[in-house]
Every structure is written in structure tokens, then in C-alpha cells.
Amino acid sequence: MKLIYEQSQEGRRASSLPPNDLPVPEIPAKLRRERPPRLPEVAEPELVRHFTKLSTRTFGIDTGFYPLGSCTMKHNPRVNERVVNLPGFRDLHPLQEEEAAQGALELMWRLQEILAEIAGLPAVSLQPAAGSQGELTGLMLMRAYFADRGEDEARRKIVIPDTAHGTNPASVTMGGYELTPVQTDPRGDIDVEDLRGKVDESTAGLMLTNPSTLGLFDENIEEITRIFHEAGALMYYDGANLNAVCGISRPGDMGFDIVHFNLHKTFSQPHGGGGPGGGPIAVRDRLEPFLPVPAVVRDGEAFRLDYDRPKSIGKVRGFCGPFGVFVRSYAYIRSYGPGLREMSEVAVLNANYLLARLKGAYELPFDRLCMHEFVLSARRLKREHGITALDVAKRLMDYDFHPPTIYFPLIVAEALMIEPTETEPKEILDEFADAMLEIARDAAERPDLLKEAPHDRSVRRVDEVKAVRRAVVRYLFEDHPDLSAEPSAARELEAQKGA
Secondary structure (H helix, E strand, O other), X not given: OOOOOOOOOOOOOOOOOOOOOOOOXXXXXXXXXXXXXXXXXXXXXXXXXXXXXXXXXXXXXXXXXXXXXXXXXXXXXXXXXXXXXXHHHHXXXXXXOHHHOHHHHHHHHHHHHHHHHHHOOOEEEOOOOOHHHHHHHHHHHHHHHHHHOOOOOOOOEEEEEOOOOOHHHHHHHHOOOEEEEXXXXXXXXXXXXXXXXXXOOOEEEEEEOOOOOOOOOOOOHHHHHHHHHHOOOXXXXXXXXXXXXXXXXXXXXXXXXXXXXXXXXXXXXXXXXXXXXXOOEEEOHHHHHHOOOOEEEEEOOEEEEEOOOOOOOOOOOOXXXXXXXXXXXXXXXXXXXXXHHHHHHHHHHHHHHHHHXXXXXXXOOOOOOOOOOEEEEOHHHHHHHOOOHHHHHHHHHHHOOOOOEEOOOOOOOOEEEEOOOOOOOHHHHXXXXXXXXXXXXXXXXXXXXXXXXXXXXXXXXXXXXHHHHOOOOOOOHHHOOOOOOOOOHHHHHHHHHHO
């Protein structure tokens, strides 16, 4: 398939603009281009065909099973799209006066109340735009809380387990804190003895995902909470894996003081490709004064935006947050009603069913019942047959399955992190398990088949090492390099490893 630039023919246009007599504004010299940008020039039929072809190559939850661990790629109900496209929601301007936006404000307020109940914490802000921004917002709340107590200079450390999502250490650094890692014990829980020696009066808090990225619920969570609270530190709950526990257990009841949600994961907002998402946060009473403004509050029978929060950390996003995400998530939660617990129960059931089918063919680093996801290892396949987790993932594409998350968490060699979600039927789970079992057999009998996979995709296996060494990130027309004849950098690297 040709690039859109390769189809370009000088003078062709996909549209035309009506003539106008408006004055042309003067562009400051320092902002003016030396020459016009060289953009693709194609007619409308070529333009439509090009992007239609691209769309047929795109894999998404609407085209197949997407067991991407810790990403919760569940079905996005179409009724949510009908609701979000109601004119009163769809056409609402973010600067609309409050009196004419009562329906939207009420929906936001009710979503806050629901999330507060799910988290077991009394106050919620919908403003953060994604889980990562929810993390940073939570750390900013910690900082404001300790500053209000005169402890911000003393409390500089955030504890993070070695199974944490990569955004956690990034958020710690962006928040101006120091990272203190803690190890995982042989059961897959936080090593409490290692933890005890790392929590003191300089500790601001813990960032923890529970269940962890291993798909395991930490059996020592009450003791962990006691350690931090006795030291005067706060507990932060990364809600990336909340899909496992909704209606079953609540982070607030576990002792967490701050929780972020991923509306685009747990509550079905479509996501992928960088967004859109939503990362609301819930907090205990003592942290509520520091939440972002404006707060959506109920005043009698009306709803309004409250800016009168003198201790607030201010805004973390323009306006009040991603409103379309709120509508879809609210619709999804209301569709379950009081039965929201069933969502998590089925997610856990599906994951344990797949685990039971696969743990004989792949290594299981922590032999326990899992929650909504689980982590296998391909290290035995690598040791005995030279087949890696990457080979397994690439071969799965030939079965029309999206690969699981691989090489994460980092503490598991050749990791395969699998999350089926609650929206997949047993027939799909069995097809996936059969494919994984066949791949394990082929690793022993036909290893070359796996090393060259995928075989029937529009794009074959990419030379990732060459892509890093010789990154080509823009089209150079006549000067565009042809790298196809260059030897494989990946094979060269493998040869070096072998030597």
C-alpha cells in the first residue's frame, strides 16, 4: 500500500474553497515559513480510498479479541454513543451559563456520587483527563496537604512497588518527589519486611495498584495501610485495575486516601491510540479542600460550579473535564445499576478460566488464583526452544487475536500479561486458549514458524532495532531513503547476543 505522499500529483485537490474578499493577516517575520509546506495533493476518490484501506488494517475491540493486560479493552456499548449524541449533550458549549446547563451539571454531580460510593471515599473531582493525570493530580493533592500541615519539605519520598505501571514513577518525578522502590515477595505481594525499612517520617505516601499488574490482590493490604498511616503518610490507589473489584471491595475501606479511576477502562469509554480518557479522583474528607476547581455541587434542587475553594490546587484541565467521557461512563454504570458487582465477578471468572487452561503450557510465576488478569511466562519456551514472548505475541496475530501485553511487569522474564475482561463469551476464550496451546506445541515442533510470524498480516514483522537506529519520522519525497536493502539490525543484535 502506497503512502498518501506517494500518491500525490501536483495540482490535484480533494476540495475547493469559495472565493472571499477577507483581508489576509500579516504573519510576523519570525513565524513565517521560508517556503510553503509540501503536502500530499490528491483528488477526493484517492483520499477516501486511502483512508478506507487504512481503516481495514486497523485492529480494535470491534474487530476481535483484545486481551491487552492492564488495559481493560472491553466492548463499548453502542447505546452509550446514542446517549452522548443527544443534542443537549453533544451541542453544549463549555462556556454555557449554568442555568442553561443544568442537565449536564446534574449528570456530572451524579457521576461523582456514584464514583464516591464505588471508591468508598466522600469527595470526587472529575477534572483529570486520564489516569496519568489523575496520578499527578493525586500527588499534587498530597503536596498541598502536607504543605498545609507544614510538612512538605520533610516528606519527599513516594514508595512504589517493582510491579508498578510505568506512569507511577513518571508521575512521582513530575510531582517533584523522590522514588523509593519496594520489592515483591514470593507470593506476588508487596514484601512487607522490605517495606518496613523504607517508610519513615520522610515518606509522603505509597502508590499501589491492587490488584497488582500481576493480577493478584495483595493479601497484606491492611498491614501495609497500618505502616503508612502510623508514619503519617498517605495511601494512593492506582485505579488501573479497578475492573476486578467494583462492588466487591472498596479502596477507601482498604485504607486508601486517594483513588484515581480510569473511565476509559473500567467504565467502557472507547480508548486506544492515546485517548480520549478520563481520570477522576476520589479523596478522604481531609483532602477535599485541595481538590481542583471548579467543583460541581448541588445547591437545593439546582447544580452549580463552585470556585470558592481557597486551598484548591487550582485547575488541572481546561473547563470541567472530558464531558463526553462522563456521559458514556454514566450510561454504562447505570445500565448495570446495583448489579455492578457482576461486571467484576465475570471479569475475574473469565481470567481464571483462561489461566486454568493455559498454566500447563506456559510457566506461572505465582501459582495463585488471579483477579481480572494474569501473567504467564514464556521463559521455558525460550530456554528449551529459543521462542520468546515476542514470538508468541506475533504468532497470535495470525489467529486474528491482538497480542497480550508482553515483557511487563518487568519482574517476570518473558512475561505475557492477559486480561480477557467481562464482555467476552466462553467461545472466544476457548478459541484464544486453543491458539495459545497450539503456539506452545509449535514452539517445540515448528519453531521457525513462530520466529517468522506474523505470516498473513498486511505488515510483516518489523525490524524494531533498525527502526530505532534509523528512525524515519517524516516523508522526504525525492530524498526519502530506501532502507529495505539494509541487513536486519535485529538479526545482527541476536548474533551478538549469541556470541
